Structures are given as structure tokens and as C-alpha cells.
Amino acid sequence: MKSKQRTDSFETALMILALLERIPASPKKITSKKLQEKLQAAGFDRDLRSVQRLLDSLSQHFDIERDDRSKPYGYSWNKDAKGFSWPGLNEQESLLLRLAEQHLRNLLPTRLMKSMDGFFKQAQERLAPHGDAQLARQWLGKVHVISARQPLLPPEIRAGILDAVSNALYENKWLEVDYENQRSVRSKVRVMPLGLVQQEQCLYLVCRYDGYDNERHLALHRMHKATVEPWPFERPRFDLKKYGADGHFGFGEGKLVRLHFRIAKDAGFHLLESKLSKDQQVQEEDDCYAITATLVDSAMLQWWLNGFGEAVWDVRRTPVKTT
Known part of the structure; x- marks a missing residue:
């Protein structure tokens, strides 16, 4: 009998740890129903009333807030609380x-x-x-990160956008977005979220529009509103890393080319150390390097080449056939 009580007590302790770990920090909050579902997914089968009683008890011993202004009540760690974490970092x-x-x-x-x-x-x-x-x-005072580009401040993302996008992405649920494109045209679209990508200072949602089977990406800072719909979708086969490697974030269509160009030695020496591709070939000439590499053709590649001005010449592209 004592052994069973000890086992039950241990399981209850594990459940309390799991519960505390799943309560977000303010201003985010979570309902008792959502916590019950998360506990159930973690293997702790408790009815809703038991979870609510436990939350009320924990609120008296931990810095946990209950937002009871409307139902269902929301729970969160106080914004100044240290919250709950596993043993300290080394x-x-x-x-x-x-x-x-x-x-x-x-x-x-x-x-x-x-x-x-x-x-x-x-x-x-x-x-x-x-x-x-x-x-x-x-x-910390002996190492430093320096950008090779002019540093820019990140664009402002409206309140609630990142939460909605992250939740829809995690739960495989449809997302309704009020979006304004680069031409200042604003529209409401229903999208299937597939991935989140950071490029420099910007965050992009890779998604499919409802009714289409091709991918595109939307900048989070251009979203005016994002709402998670209650309906889930079956995630299609999609490789986010390949989507990025295919040059979509370099403003291209994923088409490979064999790039040939000549570059002055002082401007191109760094390419001997940091290669453009694994198959890069370099031929040293009197006043320049003749370089050949297989790359995704894109506007970003052209901007990179243009940045060298007259130090780059004899630029040729040969399409690469893919099977």
C-alpha cells in the first residue's frame, strides 16, 4: 500500500513540474482546458476540475497570475517572476x-x-x-560579431502577429492574414503555414495560399492582422531548407547556372578562402582570377556582382539542366 502511495505521489510531483513548465510568462496566458490537453499529451490523464484545483493551489505558492476578467480564465507567470526552469545553466x-x-x-x-x-x-x-x-x-569582452553589411534595425512587427503565426505553424492550422504587399496593396488571404525563416533582420512566413499548391513567403512586418482558424490541415511534403537553398529568398526561381566571371585579385582574394560553391574552380591569371561556380541564379547574385563595379568583368551564365 505504501509503495502505491509513493508511486502516486511521485507521479503527482512529475505532473506538477509538467504543469509549471507549460505556463507561459505574462503577457501570454493559457487556459486550464489548454493545460489539461497539454498534460494529457504528456501522459498525465486528469479531468479539467482537477487541473483547475491544482492551478488554484499552485497560485498560492508560486508567482502565478489568474486573469479572471472573462471566461475561460487565463494563467501566466507574473512578468517579473523568474518562472519555472530546470536546473541552472553551467x-x-x-x-x-x-x-x-x-x-x-x-x-x-x-x-x-x-x-x-x-x-x-x-x-x-x-x-x-x-x-x-x-x-x-x-x-564576453574578448569576442565580438561584426556584420559584413551595413547594419539595419529590424522592422516593427505588430502586436499578436508573431504569436498567431507561431501557433498556427506549430498546430498545423489555417491562418487568415490581413497583408499589405510591397506595392501597398492590402488584401485578406487564407494561408497554410509551412515554415518561418529569418533573413537578415526580417522574419518571413513560408506558406501556401488556399486553393494553390505552390509556396510563397510573406513578411511578418507587412501583416496588419493574423488570426488562427480552428481548422487543422494535413501538412504536405515540404522541405524548408531546400526552399531556401533554391534561391527563393534571393529573389530567384531556383534555377541553377554555371557562373563564369573574372575578378581583380584584390577584390576577389577572399573567394579563395570563402568559396561561392563546393564545385568552385579558380584559375589565376596575371591581373585577376577566373572563377567558375554552380549557383542559383537570382537578383541577389546580380546585386552581389554589381557591388564589385569594374573589378568584375566577363560575366557569363550557362543554364544547368536538372533531372
């Missing part, structure tokens, strides 16, 4: 997180960065000035 993990924070600060939208505040704060506290942690803390 020095190496904290260092990596701090470096990630420095690198991402001007690349990601402010709201997305704020959602990581708890992790960054935990890493900062772990790198206190003592022992080996002091050496790790000093290391």
Missing part, C-alpha cells in the same frame, strides 16, 4: 546564451527578444564574478 551554456543575446539583439523583433528575457537573465546571473564563471564573464 558556465559554458550561460556564455553561449549571452553571446546569442548580443548577436540577436539587433536582428530579431523586440517582442521576440523580450520572450527570451528569462533565459538571458538566468545566464547573466550564472556568470557572476567568481571562480571559473569570472573567466567566462571576461570572455
Whole structure:
């Protein structure tokens, strides 16, 4: 009998940990029904009333808020709370997180960065000035990330957009988007979310329009509103990495070319160290390098070539046949 009680107590403890871990930080919130579903998916079968009683009890011992202004009630960690996390980060993990924070600060939208505040704060506290942690803390002043391009601030993403896009993407649900394109034409579209891509400072949703079978991508900062529909879809076969590798974010159509060009030695020396492709070939001549490489043809490639001005000449493209 005691063994069974001990087992039940252990399972209850595991369930409490699972529950605490699934409560989001304010301003996000989650209902008791949604928490019950998440617990059930994790293998803890409890009725809704039991979950509600447990939440009420935990709210008295942890810094958990209950938004009871309307039903269903929403639960969240207080915005100033440390929340719940597994055992603390070690020095190496904290260092990596701090470096990630420095690198991402001007690349990601402010709201997305704020959602990581708890992790960054935990890493900062772990790198206190003592022992080996002091050496790790000093290391932060010994490494730096420099962009090869003119740095730009990320465009502002409207409130609620990232949450809706992320939830629809995670749950394979249709998404209704109020979207304004580059020509300032605004329309409402129903899309099947397939992937999220960051390019430089911008976030893009890769998706299919309802009724179409081809992919396109929409900039999150051009969305005025995004609403998750209750209807799920069956995710089609889709390779996000291949979609990016095919040059769609370089403003191309995924067509391969064998690129031939000549470049002055001072302008092209870096291509001997950082290759354009795995099959790149270089022939050294008196005043230049003759370079050949297989690449996806795109506007981005043309902009790159144009950036060298008169230091690049004799540019030729040969289409590559694919089977």
C-alpha cells in the first residue's frame, strides 16, 4: 500500500513540474482546458476540475497570475517572476546564451527578444564574478560579431502577429492574414503555414495560399492582422531548407547556372578562402582570377556582382539542366 502511495505521489510531483513548465510568462496566458490537453499529451490523464484545483493551489505558492476578467480564465507567470526552469545553466551554456543575446539583439523583433528575457537573465546571473564563471564573464569582452553589411534595425512587427503565426505553424492550422504587399496593396488571404525563416533582420512566413499548391513567403512586418482558424490541415511534403537553398529568398526561381566571371585579385582574394560553391574552380591569371561556380541564379547574385563595379568583368551564365 505504501509503495502505491509513493508511486502516486511521485507521479503527482512529475505532473506538477509538467504543469509549471507549460505556463507561459505574462503577457501570454493559457487556459486550464489548454493545460489539461497539454498534460494529457504528456501522459498525465486528469479531468479539467482537477487541473483547475491544482492551478488554484499552485497560485498560492508560486508567482502565478489568474486573469479572471472573462471566461475561460487565463494563467501566466507574473512578468517579473523568474518562472519555472530546470536546473541552472553551467558556465559554458550561460556564455553561449549571452553571446546569442548580443548577436540577436539587433536582428530579431523586440517582442521576440523580450520572450527570451528569462533565459538571458538566468545566464547573466550564472556568470557572476567568481571562480571559473569570472573567466567566462571576461570572455564576453574578448569576442565580438561584426556584420559584413551595413547594419539595419529590424522592422516593427505588430502586436499578436508573431504569436498567431507561431501557433498556427506549430498546430498545423489555417491562418487568415490581413497583408499589405510591397506595392501597398492590402488584401485578406487564407494561408497554410509551412515554415518561418529569418533573413537578415526580417522574419518571413513560408506558406501556401488556399486553393494553390505552390509556396510563397510573406513578411511578418507587412501583416496588419493574423488570426488562427480552428481548422487543422494535413501538412504536405515540404522541405524548408531546400526552399531556401533554391534561391527563393534571393529573389530567384531556383534555377541553377554555371557562373563564369573574372575578378581583380584584390577584390576577389577572399573567394579563395570563402568559396561561392563546393564545385568552385579558380584559375589565376596575371591581373585577376577566373572563377567558375554552380549557383542559383537570382537578383541577389546580380546585386552581389554589381557591388564589385569594374573589378568584375566577363560575366557569363550557362543554364544547368536538372533531372
